[in-house]
Amino acid sequence: MSDFLLEMRGISKDFSGVKAIDNISLSVRPGECVGLCGENGAGKSTLMKVLSAVYPYGTWSGTILWDGQELKARTIRDTEDAGIVIIHQELMMVPHLSVAENIFLGREITRPGGLMDYPAMHARAEALLAELKMPDVNVALPVMTYGGGHQQLFEIAKALNKNARLLILDEPSSALTATETRTLLDLILDLKRKGVASVYISHKLDEVAEIADTVTVIRDGTHVATRPMAELDTRKIITMMVGREISTLFPREPHPIGDVVFEARNISCWDPDNPRRKLVDDVSFELRRGEILGVAGLVGAGRTELASKLFGCFKGPSEGEIRLDGRPVRITSPRTAVKLGICMVPEDRKRHGIVPLLGVGHNITMSVLGQESRYGFIDSSAEMVEIAAQIDRMRIKTASPLLPIANLSGGNQQKAVVSKMLLPSPKVLILDEPTRGVDVGAKYEIYKLMFELARQGIAILMISSELPEVLGISDRVLVIGEGLLRGNFPNQALSQEKILAAALGKQDALSGDA
Amino acid sequence: MNKKDIRQLFSRYKIVALLFAIAIIWAFFTFETDGDFLTARNFSNLLRQMAITGMLASAMVFVIVATEIDLSVGSMLGLLGGIAAILDVRYRLPLAVVVAIVIGLGILFGLISGYLSAYRRIPSFICTLGLMLVFRGALIGLTGGATIAPVSPSMVAIGQAYLPQLPGDILAVGLFLLLAVVAMRTRANRIRHRLAVPPLWQEVAKLGLYAAIIAGLVYALDSYQGIPLPVLVMMVILGVFSVMSHKTVFGRRIYAVGSNLEATRLSGVNVALVKLLVFGLMGLMCAFAGLTTTGRLAAGSPSAGTGAELDAIASCFIGGTSMRGGIGTVQGALIGALTMASLDNGMSMMGIDTFWQMIVKGAILILAVWMDVVSGSER
Numbered sequence: 001m002s003d004f005l006l007e008m009r010g011i012s013k014d015f016s017g018v019k020a021i022d023n024i025s026l027s028v029r030p031g032e033c034v035g036l037c038g039e040n041g042a043g044k045s046t047l048m049k050v051l052s053a054v055y056p057y058g059t060w061s062g063t064i065l066w067d068g069q070e071l072k073a074r075t076i077r078d079t080e081d082a083g084i085v086i087i088h089q090e091l092m093m094v095p096h097l098s099v100a101e102n103i104f105l106g107r108e109i110t111r112p113g114g115l116m117d118y119p120a121m122h123a124r125a126e127a128l129l130a131e132l133k134m135p136d137v138n139v140a141l142p143v144m145t146y147g148g149g150h151q152q153l154f155e156i157a158k159a160l161n162k163n164a165r166l167l168i169l170d171e172p173s174s175a176l177t178a179t180e181t182r183t184l185l186d187l188i189l190d191l192k193r194k195g196v197a198s199v200y201i202s203h204k205l206d207e208v209a210e211i212a213d214t215v216t217v218i219r220d221g222t223h224v225a226t227r228p229m230a231e232l233d234t235r236k237i238i239t240m241m242v243g244r245e246i247s248t249l250f251p252r253e254p255h256p257i258g259d260v261v262f263e264a265r266n267i268s269c270w271d272p273d274n275p276r277r278k279l280v281d282d283v284s285f286e287l288r289r290g291e292i293l294g295v296a297g298l299v300g301a302g303r304t305e306l307a308s309k310l311f312g313c314f315k316g317p318s319e320g321e322i323r324l325d326g327r328p329v330r331i332t333s334p335r336t337a338v339k340l341g342i343c344m345v346p347e348d349r350k351r352h353g354i355v356p357l358l359g360v361g362h363n364i365t366m367s368v369l370g371q372e373s374r375y376g377f378i379d380s381s382a383e384m385v386e387i388a389a390q391i392d393r394m395r396i397k398t399a400s401p402l403l404p405i406a407n408l409s410g411g412n413q414q415k416a417v418v419s420k421m422l423l424p425s426p427k428v429l430i431l432d433e434p435t436r437g438v439d440v441g442a443k444y445e446i447y448k449l450m451f452e453l454a455r456q457g458i459a460i461l462m463i464s465s466e467l468p469e470v471l472g473i474s475d476r477v478l479v480i481g482e483g484l485l486r487g488n489f490p491n492q493a494l495s496q497e498k499i500l501a502a503a504l505g506k507q508d509a510l511s512g513d514a
Numbered sequence: 515m516n517k518k519d520i521r522q523l524f525s526r527y528k529i530v531a532l533l534f535a536i537a538i539i540w541a542f543f544t545f546e547t548d549g550d551f552l553t554a555r556n557f558s559n560l561l562r563q564m565a566i567t568g569m570l571a572s573a574m575v576f577v578i579v580a581t582e583i584d585l586s587v588g589s590m591l592g593l594l595g596g597i598a599a600i601l602d603v604r605y606r607l608p609l610a611v612v613v614a615i616v617i618g619l620g621i622l623f624g625l626i627s628g629y630l631s632a633y634r635r636i637p638s639f640i641c642t643l644g645l646m647l648v649f650r651g652a653l654i655g656l657t658g659g660a661t662i663a664p665v666s667p668s669m670v671a672i673g674q675a676y677l678p679q680l681p682g683d684i685l686a687v688g689l690f691l692l693l694a695v696v697a698m699r700t701r702a703n704r705i706r707h708r709l710a711v712p713p714l715w716q717e718v719a720k721l722g723l724y725a726a727i728i729a730g731l732v733y734a735l736d737s738y739q740g741i742p743l744p745v746l747v748m749m750v751i752l753g754v755f756s757v758m759s760h761k762t763v764f765g766r767r768i769y770a771v772g773s774n775l776e777a778t779r780l781s782g783v784n785v786a787l788v789k790l791l792v793f794g795l796m797g798l799m800c801a802f803a804g805l806t807t808t809g810r811l812a813a814g815s816p817s818a819g820t821g822a823e824l825d826a827i828a829s830c831f832i833g834g835t836s837m838r839g840g841i842g843t844v845q846g847a848l849i850g851a852l853t854m855a856s857l858d859n860g861m862s863m864m865g866i867d868t869f870w871q872m873i874v875k876g877a878i879l880i881l882a883v884w885m886d887v888v889s890g891s892e893r
Contacts, residue, residue, distance in 0.1 A: 313780060338782030352780050357773035357840040358766075366770060366781040373763045380761070381703060400710065420781060 004065070005030045005197050006084075006166060011050055011062035020046045021221045023062075028166060031195040033188060035212030035229065037205070037237055039411070039439030043221040044201050048168050052086040053079045083165035087155045087172060095144035100125040102143050103158045128157040132187055147300065149180025156187065160196075167191070167198040171437065173207060177298050178500075185211055203439065205234040217241055242441050250472030251448050255455040257475060258289030262342075262428045262459055263323040269305045269483075272316030279305040280318075281483040287428065287459045292450060294474030294491070295463040296499050302483040303463045304347055307430050310461075311344040312337045324427070338367055343426035345418050347433045347463070349410065353417040356406035360398045360416050361387035363405045368423045390419045395445060411442030418446065422453070429453065430461045435469065447473060467496040479503050528834045528889075532849050536856060543860030551860055554738040561735070562810070564848075564855035565744035566591075566803045570826035571833070571847040572748075572755050573799035576792045578830050579772040581839030582631060582638040584796050585823050587803075589649035592819035594620050594804030596653045599662040599814020602669045609668040617801045623649070624797015625790060632789035646823070654816050662814035673809020676740035685741075686732040689749075693724050744806045748848070751799070755844040768792060772839030821872075824879060825854050831882035854878070 006028040013021050021043035028034050038044050050060050053073035064071045066082055073079045076086075093102050100121045101108075109117045109124070125139040132153055143151060152172055159167055169188075173181040188198055188211050202208055208215065208229075215232055217224040217240040224240050263286045271277040280302040287293050297303050308314040310322065312331035322329055324340055331337045337344070346352035355363055365372070365383055372386075373379065387401045394415040398408055405413055414434070421429065431450070435443045450460055450473060464470050470477055477494060479487035479502040487502035543551040550556065570587050577584050594616050601612045627645055631638035677685070697717060704711050711717075735741050759765040767788045770778040779785045807818050831837070832853050833846030854875065861871045 311780075333784070334780050335782045335784050343782075344780065346777075346780055351774075352776050355770045355774040355777050358770055362766065362770075366766075366778065366783065369763045369766060370783075376762045376764060378761055378763060378766065381706070384703070384706075424782070 003029060005067065007065040008051065009063045011047065011060060013046055013050055013055060013060035019221055024218060024223045026216055028197045028199065031192050031197055032213050033192055033198045033200055033211050035208035035215040036199055036201045037208060037215060037241055038218040039241055039441055042218045044218060045170065048086060048170060048199070048201065052076055052084060052168060080162050083163055084168065085159035085162055085164040086168040086170065087159060088170055093143045093151050093154060096142050098140050099137060099143055099154055100139040102154060103128065103161055107162065128160055132157055149176045149183065152176060152184060153187065165196060167196060169198060170201045171203065173202060173204060181207065205237050209234050219243055238440055251444065251451065253451040253455065255290050255451060257291045258457060260286045261289045261325060262287040264310060265321040265323070267306060267309055267320030269309050269314055269318040270316050275317060279483050280309065283480070283485045285478055285485065285488060287461060289457045289459055290454045292454050292460045292462060292473055292475050294470040294477045295461060295480060296467060296470045296477055297480035297503050301480045301503065303480050304432055306480065307344060307432050307463055311342060311430060338424050341427035342430070343421040343424055344430040345421050345432060345434055347436065349413055349417060354405045354413050357404055359402040360396065360405045360408060361401035363416050364390050364420045365423065367420050394419045411438045414438050415442065426458060428459045428461065432463045433465065434462060467499055470499065471496065481505050529846060529849060532832065532853065536853055539853070539856050539860065543863065547863050551863055554734050556859070557734050558738040558742060560855055560859045561745045562742045563859055564851050565748045566806055567822065567825040567829055567854055568748045568848050568851040569751060569799045569803045569806070570822060571829035571851045572751050572844045573796040574826045575830050575835050575842045575844055575847040576768050577796050578835050579839055579842045580768050580789055580792050581772050582789060584627060584638065584642045584793065586627060586642040586645035586649055587796065587800050587826055588819040588822035589646045589653065590623050590797065590800040591804040591807060591822055593649040593653040594801050595808040595818050596657050596662065596814040596816065598669070598805050598808045599665055600656060602665045603662050613805060616805055617798065620797040620801025620804070621794050622797065624794045624800065628790035628793025632786040657814060657816045659816050663812065665808060665812055670809050670812045671743070673744060673806050675743040677743065677746055678740055679736050682732060682736060682741045686728050690725055690728055694721055697721060747802060752844055752848055759844065764791065769840055824875065828875065828879040828882060829854050831879065831886055837883060837886050
């Protein structure tokens with residue numbers, strides 16, 4: 001008899017002959033937090049889908065022991081009944097239902113006749129949230145009243161209501177602010193003391209280092225190492241993840257900065273659902289040839305709205321002037337933006353970046369197909385040559401250029417999306433969270449590419465929530481807070497603290513305004 | 515082999531499964547009608563019946579691939595056919611002028627639905643449901659609720675003429691050569707770009723199969739009266755649309771829009787224009803179908819085309835078009851149309867009541883979509 005709560009032994013899973021994970025083992029003791037690390041496409045998500053029976057018993061090989069007994073779950077419900085609850089990267093809340101209704105969704109407390117027992121559910125929901133140190137939440141209000149951070153915690157409340165003994169958290173902090181992440185981490189530490197075990201999957205290794213007792217690293221679908229966190233640090237984890245030492249995370253290269261190519265003047269955007277709410281408030285800045293301008297700020301500060309306004313895809317009312325090469329331009333749609341030489345790689349790759357059913361190559365050429373065709377006919381040979389060149393240049397790993405892009409890992413999808421936006425030869429490239437959900441190796445390649453583009457004279461506007469990235473890459477940093485431009489600093493002697501202080505609107509930080 | 519394997523097998527070889535289903539249907543009807551079903555005469559008739567549904571289905575595929583729907587096509591084809599009859603009978607306009615006017619109106623009507631759904635953002639389900647009534651009402655108003663007859667012989671020819679044997683044979687050979695050249699060029703291209711190609715014997719076997727199908731088809735039709743003009747038109751449409759979907763920017767964009775509208779828009783594509791044009795194409799096909807219907811009936815009827823939208827939509831779904839958009843081929847839709855026409859024709863020959871035919875066809879539509887949902891649930 002072992003002292004493990006969960007033992008996964010020799011798990012393998014293939015997709016029509018292609019091995020996604022091969023002979024991986026993972027063990028969790030009661031009340032232990034295991035960090036699961038690996039690059040995108042390493043097989044972390046596949047492993048967790050095996051555990052939570054998204055892939056039912058019989059579609060993979062190996063054994064899962066739960067409490068010493070073999071677990072043969074066929075549905076997610078089976079695993080939840082056993083006490084394994086997965087919390088996905090994307091929030092799975094129904095926005096218009098109340099907090100309590102969401103927590104009890106599928107497991108409602110009812111009175112005879114199927115009537116909802118609201119008093120009982122509200123009381124229980126409040127108790128759960130109090131346990132999570134969130135007593136201020138009104139459980140009768142719709143979930144959408146609360147921000148992403150709260151919603152993540154509601155997910156956990158929902159999991160606890162299912163008497164979870166093992167929580168699987170898949171990139172839980174990717175959409176959270178620093179404060180929200182702090183609350184989440186404290187909560188997991190607290191749950192550990194109460195005997196709830198967890199598997200924590202994250203690219204943010206500092207978080208893993210803080211809360212994990214043991215770290216398991218997988219690479220290319222195989223098990224690399226399982227070690228106590230005490231023997232490790234983030235650097236060692238990175239080395240194990242990529243299988244090589246990364247000397248520097250940010251491959252800074254000198255590049256000349258030229259004249260002003262792009263100017264945004266007095267940009268304001270209003271919330272399409274609530275026209276009185278200003279999301280971007282009178283923001284002005286300029287961008288020079290070959291310059292990398294980082295845009296920092298907290299999640300929800302209005303950075304994405306600003307970027308979509310510049311790219312012509314902001315859905316609500318907006319105003320302001322945009323100048324390109326000194327001339328005012330009217331950007332009414334992404335199409336006009338691309339024609340003028342402004343391209344954007346959107347933040348949400350799945351929803352806005354890829355066309356899942358089209359091949360990798362066809363995704364790449366989508367933005368230039370119209371110009372490169374003759375009388376509307378595609379020159380397929382020329383197209384294939386172009387695609388091969390791009391795949392080669394960006395080092396996109398794909399079995400075939402015609403493989404539907406949905407089958408690629410996140411990092412490779414992102415490279416394809418970037419490549420799609422480079423083909424129109426933009427003067428200005430807007431990158432909205434270019435490395436979100438991208439593994440360390442691909443990140444490095446994306447940074448290198450950014451410097452190469454800057455050297456070619458492309459002006460880059462990079463929005464990022466990761467301050468080390470902003471500091472490591474940018475020539476200049478804009479700080480946005482609550483829709484306002486709160487700082488415009490040259491990247492010299494700049495620190496994370498200074499940026500954060502500016503984002504939060506501390507007066508003293510503004511003294512450094514350039 | 516478990517249930518999932520069968521499902522995957524089914525979705526991968528859907529077209530083969532469909533041909534198999536058609537073979538079963540044909541065998542059944544042949545048995546039930548003591549062989550009358552499988553005569554050259556009936557085969558010719560069957561294909562002519564299929565032509566109208568086929569024309570509609572080959573554009574409907576693109577509408578559905580772009581995640582839209584057009585419920586107005588039956589009424590639209592009725593109205594366009596009625597207008598053709600009126601221009602022919604009442605105003606005695608020459609055929610070329612009638613055809614030109616009807617085609618122009620068809621494109622215009624299609625663009626109206628497209629404008630309403632793509633630019634004014636009325637869900638196409640609703641706006642084409644409304645237009646279905648508008649077009650039918652206009653038709654009844656224009657015809658006064660009466661049949662417009664007799665139409666001129668040249669008009670009748672559109673629906674009833676046959677291509678003589680020699681040109682038909684030449685066309686068949688030409689078609690095969692075209693297929694062979696395209697297949698070989700595609701293969702050469704794929705090899706040049708180091709893409710996986712199937713073994714040569716498979717390619718040759720496939721071409722052999724095509725040759726057998728074309729030869730069988732032409733032989734059967736020749737032994738009756740030749741290739742019916744509507745069938746020829748349908749075949750040309752099949753060719754043009756296949757090329758369009760694979761080789762043109764417009765075709766690529768239809769599939770991109772259907773697979774992820776937002777990402778396509780953010781790639782700098784005018785997605786509303788793509789949808790507008792898809793509806794325009796649908797209108798054009800309604801014009802062809804309307805002209806063919808009037809020719810076939812030798813009259814303009816106020817009830818022409820009733821229920822044709824159902825046949826067209828069902829054909830698409832039977833032929834593997836996905837309800838979620840982004841997937842679907844013209845070939846598939848035409849095989850779907852063949853299935854629907856076979857059912858229609860066979861049941862009529864067996865003397866089954868119309869009401870039963872309607873029930874069966876409605877059930878088949880539901881079944882086809884259910885198959886799509888089941889085979890797609892793995893994604």
